[in-house]
Amino acid sequence: MAARSNTRGEEGKRHDDVEQWGTFEAAFAGPADGNPFVDVTIAARFTLQNRTVNVPGFYDGGGVYRVRFMPDATGEWRYETASNAAALGGQTGTFNCVAPTDGNHGPVQVAHSFHFEHADSTPYFPFGTTCYAWAYLGDALEEETLRTLRAGPFNKVRMCVLPKPIDNAPLFAFPFVRHADGSNDLTQLNPAYFQHIEKRVQDLMATDIQADLILFHPYDSWGYKSMPADADDRYLRYVIARFSAYRNVWWSIANEYDLFPDKTPADWDRFFRIVQECDPSHHLCSIHYSKVLYDYSKSWVTHASLQNYAFDRAAEWRLEWNKPIIYDEIQYEGNIARRWGNLSAQEMTRRFWLSAVAGTYATHGETYVSAAGAPESANGGAMHGDSPARIGFLRKVLEESTSSGLTQYDGSYYLSAGAPGQLYLYFFDYHQPCEYEFPLPTDAKFSCEIIDPWEMTITPVAGAFSGNSKIQLPGKPYMAARFRKIV
Amino acid sequence: MAARSNTRGEEGKRHDDVEQWGTFEAAFAGPADGNPFVDVTIAARFTLQNRTVNVPGFYDGGGVYRVRFMPDATGEWRYETASNAAALGGQTGTFNCVAPTDGNHGPVQVAHSFHFEHADSTPYFPFGTTCYAWAYLGDALEEETLRTLRAGPFNKVRMCVLPKPIDNAPLFAFPFVRHADGSNDLTQLNPAYFQHIEKRVQDLMATDIQADLILFHPYDSWGYKSMPADADDRYLRYVIARFSAYRNVWWSIANEYDLFPDKTPADWDRFFRIVQECDPSHHLCSIHYSKVLYDYSKSWVTHASLQNYAFDRAAEWRLEWNKPIIYDEIQYEGNIARRWGNLSAQEMTRRFWLSAVAGTYATHGETYVSAAGAPESANGGAMHGDSPARIGFLRKVLEESTSSGLTQYDGSYYLSAGAPGQLYLYFFDYHQPCEYEFPLPTDAKFSCEIIDPWEMTITPVAGAFSGNSKIQLPGKPYMAARFRKIV
Numbered sequence: 001m002a003a004r005s006n007t008r009g010e011e012g013k014r015h016d017d018v019e020q021w022g023t024f025e026a027a028f029a030g031p032a033d034g035n036p037f038v039d040v041t042i043a044a045r046f047t048l049q050n051r052t053v054n055v056p057g058f059y060d061g062g063g064v065y066r067v068r069f070m071p072d073a074t075g076e077w078r079y080e081t082a083s084n085a086a087a088l089g090g091q092t093g094t095f096n097c098v099a100p101t102d103g104n105h106g107p108v109q110v111a112h113s114f115h116f117e118h119a120d121s122t123p124y125f126p127f128g129t130t131c132y133a134w135a136y137l138g139d140a141l142e143e144e145t146l147r148t149l150r151a152g153p154f155n156k157v158r159m160c161v162l163p164k165p166i167d168n169a170p171l172f173a174f175p176f177v178r179h180a181d182g183s184n185d186l187t188q189l190n191p192a193y194f195q196h197i198e199k200r201v202q203d204l205m206a207t208d209i210q211a212d213l214i215l216f217h218p219y220d221s222w223g224y225k226s227m228p229a230d231a232d233d234r235y236l237r238y239v240i241a242r243f244s245a246y247r248n249v250w251w252s253i254a255n256e257y258d259l260f261p262d263k264t265p266a267d268w269d270r271f272f273r274i275v276q277e278c279d280p281s282h283h284l285c286s287i288h289y290s291k292v293l294y295d296y297s298k299s300w301v302t303h304a305s306l307q308n309y310a311f312d313r314a315a316e317w318r319l320e321w322n323k324p325i326i327y328d329e330i331q332y333e334g335n336i337a338r339r340w341g342n343l344s345a346q347e348m349t350r351r352f353w354l355s356a357v358a359g360t361y362a363t364h365g366e367t368y369v370s371a372a373g374a375p376e377s378a379n380g381g382a383m384h385g386d387s388p389a390r391i392g393f394l395r396k397v398l399e400e401s402t403s404s405g406l407t408q409y410d411g412s413y414y415l416s417a418g419a420p421g422q423l424y425l426y427f428f429d430y431h432q433p434c435e436y437e438f439p440l441p442t443d444a445k446f447s448c449e450i451i452d453p454w455e456m457t458i459t460p461v462a463g464a465f466s467g468n469s470k471i472q473l474p475g476k477p478y479m480a481a482r483f484r485k486i487v
Numbered sequence: 488m489a490a491r492s493n494t495r496g497e498e499g500k501r502h503d504d505v506e507q508w509g510t511f512e513a514a515f516a517g518p519a520d521g522n523p524f525v526d527v528t529i530a531a532r533f534t535l536q537n538r539t540v541n542v543p544g545f546y547d548g549g550g551v552y553r554v555r556f557m558p559d560a561t562g563e564w565r566y567e568t569a570s571n572a573a574a575l576g577g578q579t580g581t582f583n584c585v586a587p588t589d590g591n592h593g594p595v596q597v598a599h600s601f602h603f604e605h606a607d608s609t610p611y612f613p614f615g616t617t618c619y620a621w622a623y624l625g626d627a628l629e630e631e632t633l634r635t636l637r638a639g640p641f642n643k644v645r646m647c648v649l650p651k652p653i654d655n656a657p658l659f660a661f662p663f664v665r666h667a668d669g670s671n672d673l674t675q676l677n678p679a680y681f682q683h684i685e686k687r688v689q690d691l692m693a694t695d696i697q698a699d700l701i702l703f704h705p706y707d708s709w710g711y712k713s714m715p716a717d718a719d720d721r722y723l724r725y726v727i728a729r730f731s732a733y734r735n736v737w738w739s740i741a742n743e744y745d746l747f748p749d750k751t752p753a754d755w756d757r758f759f760r761i762v763q764e765c766d767p768s769h770h771l772c773s774i775h776y777s778k779v780l781y782d783y784s785k786s787w788v789t790h791a792s793l794q795n796y797a798f799d800r801a802a803e804w805r806l807e808w809n810k811p812i813i814y815d816e817i818q819y820e821g822n823i824a825r826r827w828g829n830l831s832a833q834e835m836t837r838r839f840w841l842s843a844v845a846g847t848y849a850t851h852g853e854t855y856v857s858a859a860g861a862p863e864s865a866n867g868g869a870m871h872g873d874s875p876a877r878i879g880f881l882r883k884v885l886e887e888s889t890s891s892g893l894t895q896y897d898g899s900y901y902l903s904a905g906a907p908g909q910l911y912l913y914f915f916d917y918h919q920p921c922e923y924e925f926p927l928p929t930d931a932k933f934s935c936e937i938i939d940p941w942e943m944t945i946t947p948v949a950g951a952f953s954g955n956s957k958i959q960l961p962g963k964p965y966m967a968a969r970f971r972k973i974v
Contacts, residue, residue, distance in 0.1 A: 434822035
């Protein structure tokens with residue numbers, strides 16, 4: 001049974017070349033009878049010199065089994081399959097892992113304790129948005145979402161793998177076999193469903209956007225939020241085997257885990273352990289709550305994924321968790337009736353700045369009432385708000401200021417963050433001082449710029465500043481000031 | 488020695504008539520030698536039928552002693568003095584207390600547990616401002632302060648009795664005898680100082696503004712913040728004897744009591760007990776802190792005088808203290824460099840609305856940099872900000888909505904307060920819903936108005952509403968909505 005290596009989108013290289021952090025895939029013909037999802041196991045051991053990585057495979061329907069792997073080092077990799085099905089075991093092959101192409105910086109991982117960067121050390125600061133249902137809204141809306149994301153400032157999308165009901169619209173497919181009477185066969189996954197989701201993950205990868213995959217959510221009406229443990233685990237292993245070879249994947253074990261009617265804390269911990277066990281690429285992994293914080297100090301959590309806007313607690317939480325913090329739900333820009341869905345663009349912009357000078361990150365979402373009058377719920381499609389442009393401006397400010405993220409200056413008279421001795425970024429929030437004496441270091445000179453986060457202007461102040469430096473300010477609220485060491 | 492009754496500003500009545508809640512004053516000639524402040528005691532027992540009120544008097548310099556009394560009931564009052572000086576004891580007299588003139592509603596007192604009203608039951612909702620030093624800024628600035636207050640929306644002024652240094656400007660007088668070498672004789676008060684302050688308290692009374700007299704403050708450079716206990720107590724008894732007959736007086740034991748270098752909690756408690764002992768009129772009495780809350784549950788505190796803007800804790804604090812809450816320092820509108828002094832007018836307006844729908848009250852202050860470039864510190868003079876007009880608008884909204892104050896609807900989906908079954912006042916803060924289904928009672932009909940706190944507009948919504956009522960809203964942040972029962 002011949003393996004076929006699949007080096008999607010990497011034209012011009014040898015057919016069996018895979019770029020570093022690209023996706024190697026091998027497909028094998030195997031049993032199509034019985035229930036392959038339950039009956040058949042498949043995995044492969046990938047080796048590079050003396051290093052071995054165990055990679056679970058999955059059944060993709062029609063008697064086809066696949067093993068996908070994201071090589072993280074260049075060189076000649078060999079693999080050998082193992083299976084409880086004779087036809088699938090003992091298959092071997094090789095591929096050559098070559099240097100990544102432009103724009104491929106590898107997966108995002110934790111860096112500098114409280115921040116992130118790509119595997120090749122390219123800086124990455126999460127400026128995410130929320131499109132919970134975008135991957136199964138139908139092609140027209142999905143393409144509109146992609147156009148919106150390509151044109152926008154966001155580099156991460158929170159999205160649900162399992163379907164989220166949208167106004168009772170029919171789904172293109174279900175993730176599990178579903179009988180005519182509406183009952184689920186949770187022992188049989190539906191490859192067509194996941195093939196489509198995975199296509200959308202690839203679309204995001206092609207536009208350099210991280211897919212923060214929400215593995216469980218409590219909003220469904222089809223029973224997936226209350227599956228028995230064996231079905232949960234089977235689904236989870238399947239998704240990991242399918243998706244973990246995409247470098248833009250993050251795992252979000254759940255959205256609002258504390259709203260599930262039947263799950264216990266032990267269930268969530270088990271899911272984390274399964275991710276750790278099955279994901280050979282160690283993608284970022286967290287969990288999102290509604291009201292009850294998960295214990296983000298646990299070793300299997302890579303970063304905190306908060307639902308609140310208590311930016312003033314960031315310092316305390318960093319001490320407690322020693323991890324990056326993403327305020328993944330800080331309410332949404334919009335005008336729907338629900339309290340969480342009607343922030344002004346100004347308030348959303350303000351919250352992003354507050355998160356930045358807290359040395360943390362925030363995630364956007366939009367919930368305007370649609371033209372047809374229905375309330376939207378951050379599911380995807382076009383965006384109409386005024387905050388994304390400002391969030392993009394902040395992203396630009398951050399990216400041109402630092403390569404390692406902002407360190408919060410806890411105890412600063414006004415909120416500020418930066419890199420000691422190098423960078424001081426102040427945000428004045430509702431304060432509107434007409435001047436302020438900035439306590440700059442005395443042993444270096446700094447340039448000064450006044451930043452208007454809403455008007456998106458950066459106005460240099462003439463001069464070079466050192467030590468206590470009194471600067472005239474616009475006397476408007478929500479201003480910022482940036483001091484950069486003059487090299 | 489003949490007593491002389493003094494019925495200031497009450498022309499057209501018999502010379503010895505005093506209106507209810509007016510000020511009766513009797514003056515007596517007594518010892519001018521030695522140190523009358525220490526050596527001589529004077530008090531009077533005022534009786535109305537079988538009721539007796541003990542009223543301390545005070546030495547006003549030049550051998551003149553005075554006893555002042557604010558009668559709170561009409562009828563013929565008699566008095567008899569007592570003193571350790573023969574010339575001052577045993578003096579008797581009478582006066583007739585008549586009905587109050589228009590505009591005299593008596594002192595403000597606690598009403599409806601968490602609110603205030605005048606002694607004649609006229610509603611009073613505190614909308615205060617802060618003019619710490621206005622009573623000793625010099626006549627020009629003092630008159631400007633008065634003009635400002637007369638034209639403005641405020642009905643309470645927080646002001647310091649003891650001097651507060653202003654840019655090293657000379658004081659018109661000191662409260663204690665001060666020697667050429669700068670040392671104080673704390674055993675000798677200076678009547679001229681207090682005569683002037685008291686004139687300013689009367690000026691406020693004439694324009695219907697409560698004088699929230701701050702008895703101690705930690706800002707002075709003359710030593711008054713660190714007097715020995717006997718000097719503290721003598722000063723306190725003196726001020727109470729002089730000022731308590733003015734119906735617009737409130738006692739604020741201290742501003743930022745926790746910033747005094749030498750005082751202990753027992754000192755502050757003792758001051759409260761002295762006020763209780765010496766003030767025959769039981770004026771409102773509280774204490775203001777910087778960071779450490781005083782225990783406002785203590786029996787001698789009439790209301791909480793907070794320095795914070797934690798409006799979301801009001802419900803909890805009401806349960807704890809069972810008293811009205813005034814957020815007496817919520818930072819100031821202005822543009823000075825200090826963090827507490829540079830709120831935008833919008834943010835100040837927002838905080839007043841948040842306090843209102845929390846069933847509490849707030850106090851304004853203004854700290855713009857002066858035309859001459861010096862930072863002002865809410866000391867008095869003209870006001871330049873844009874929040875006072877909006878605060879006046881809120882006062883009007885409140886006064887036309889209720890006679891007993893707003894009860895917070897704790898647990899309301901959006902912030903709201905009112906009178907159950909009668910009045911529902913919503914404030915949406917940063918939320919900008921385009922519509923909301925208001926859960927009105929089903930057993931009555933309500934009018935609806937959309938209120939724009941900044942634009943100061945009240946827009947009626949056509950119709951009468953009952954039960955769950957979906958109302959279209961402007962989709963702007965910081966809006967309010969009012970529902971009043973249709974009679």
